[in-house]
Amino acid sequence: MPSGPNRKPDRAPTLADVGRVAGVSAVAASAVLNSSRTSSRIAPKTRARILAAAAQLGYRANGAARALAKSRMNVIGVAVVVRGGDLDHYFLEVFNGVIEKAAATDQNAMVFTLHDWHADVQRLPEFCDGRIDGMILVGPLFTPEHAALLPRHTPFVALHANHDLPGVVNIESDEEIGAYNLVRYLVDQGHRRILHLAGHEHLLGAQRRLRGYRRALADCGIKSDDSLVVDTGYDLDDGRRAMRKWLAGASRQPLPHAVFCVNDMVAVGCMDVLAENGFKVPDDISVAGFDDSLAARTTVPQLTSVRQQLRKMGAAAVDALLAHIDHRKNPAVPVTWGPIVFPTEIVQRASVLPPPSTSRRVPATIVAG
Amino acid sequence: MPSGPNRKPDRAPTLADVGRVAGVSAVAASAVLNSSRTSSRIAPKTRARILAAAAQLGYRANGAARALAKSRMNVIGVAVVVRGGDLDHYFLEVFNGVIEKAAATDQNAMVFTLHDWHADVQRLPEFCDGRIDGMILVGPLFTPEHAALLPRHTPFVALHANHDLPGVVNIESDEEIGAYNLVRYLVDQGHRRILHLAGHEHLLGAQRRLRGYRRALADCGIKSDDSLVVDTGYDLDDGRRAMRKWLAGASRQPLPHAVFCVNDMVAVGCMDVLAENGFKVPDDISVAGFDDSLAARTTVPQLTSVRQQLRKMGAAAVDALLAHIDHRKNPAVPVTWGPIVFPTEIVQRASVLPPPSTSRRVPATIVAG
């Protein structure tokens, strides 16, 4: 007994329908129902008839038609690279900010996914097909040539772009300062041998975090040691692999005092491997992450991290984009073109403590996992 | 030196523009560029001219116009309640499935947020304004009256609906069986005093998990003990509060052997409070969650959980919705109306071990946090 078939797949009522019922033209109906500023007011009694008809029919303006007529969809696109097929904590935080601000400004968010930046970047123009008014690019791997590729009829805002592009506002945070402050904080706690699980060096964010790490050590008079910098990706398993690899290459050497990870997920992987090998965080070794994403609060012990205001940054991206959209229609609307930089902040949690008086040593054999 | 102003905010080229350059009508251009099945083929040389003109201009079909003409947007809406303003792990997993399937079927996903189901449910009709072809409702709190509220011209698919509505396909999973199997598994490991941090009783999912818990205990001949069932929400802090409250009310009593939490975030909060109070998971007490979300893999130790195939369920929602959208246009397209139920599965991780030979006791005073 299917329950569906008794539901009539009606078409939605239109202005013409409303006009017919109210005995006026569709235009008159438009004026009272949808128009933002129809100076020519409709006579009160006509108006009442129209409103009654609309209510009776359950009329709603057709968004596609309105969009076509006004060339404004009230939809902003969000393009994101899904590494390994998964949207992650980073995106979730940013997106929370985007949809919150979008809802507050009566916009909707449409999500576009790229599986690989370099392969899919050429699809960007086809996303700008009139169904969105502007696009937020999350973590674009821009090269200068991309400037020519972006369609001119759509405004773009980038979040954590790898490269500045003319005409594209970039929202970022002072990652280098964040990393610097975190490492100084670790040193202040007494740590000196600080392992850095660093992101890929072709990524601007990873470069900045590494620079902050190096500068902080230098400023504290700690000699930089390349064996304490390990390349890794951004996922939990990347963190596991990197930590395992480092331990395997350092058998019988003293454990580092602390590990500074390029992001929280890597820190989680790192803590996991440390636990597997019998080390206690933070008693034997301290661990810190970056981003202060949800993952930082779901570990036991909770993770000390550098907070990026991802949510605010997502909201700021919407604001900047809306300003640029409006600016296109009305050049009097003010806009910024320069990058918008958010401050970072250290969030102290339980994963960092002063180092033990005598460091434990890396065992001869590492758990394979 | 703003770099923006030198970018001309061009309008996008149209079929008319292409036709003008190629010396043909816009209709001819449409036939070669956009038409899916124009039986009347354009002459090869005309065709070539049109293609060349389109390439030269960088022509892309305007999505809003096409949508209006075909009454098909290729956009599916995803409406979700943001509890406490945040999209969570549950949504992230579901959404991963949605966008993966959407990308595979050339659809886009537009996200609509409701802050409170009961207050905002009446906004649903205004979302169905021709910019989406159908809507996925994530976790709707349906009551029978809602059937009248949903606009008839848009198909809906629900995920984890609280109540079946005629004409709305529901995607769910066998949560009761999942809970049942998990509790039996705990009993098989030797646990008998099993605390349940249960979700709100007005939520169907919480009811099902509680029923599974009760049935499993009954089948194992363990007397049900109401002091071992505690009401809680779904977030990390809810889990913390619930666990703290239970401990505070059970001072000097033996610690439960295990805690079965209504979801993973609650389990994380629970583990956190246990750690605060000096209890080790799983040595002193075992903990299990539900959902197998990302959070289950970011705890140390990792969390045993009941896996819901949220990602697949999200993908299935897209499939079901697309079928119903097509069915509206062409009744020959087959559709299901009944609920689609996914199996659950126990994922064993490190947070569950047989109970210690002698249970520790709850201390007289609990850490306030």
Add this chain to the structure above:
DNA sequence: CTGAAAGCGCTTACAG
């Protein structure tokens, strides 16, 4: 095989 008309549902601008 190709052209010109009519329409999707709305809005803007121009007459009365």
Add this chain to the structure above:
DNA sequence: CTGAAAGCGCTTACAG
């Protein structure tokens, strides 16, 4: 204050 026209950019269906 109200009506009828023209247009947003596309597609479908109907003539040639």
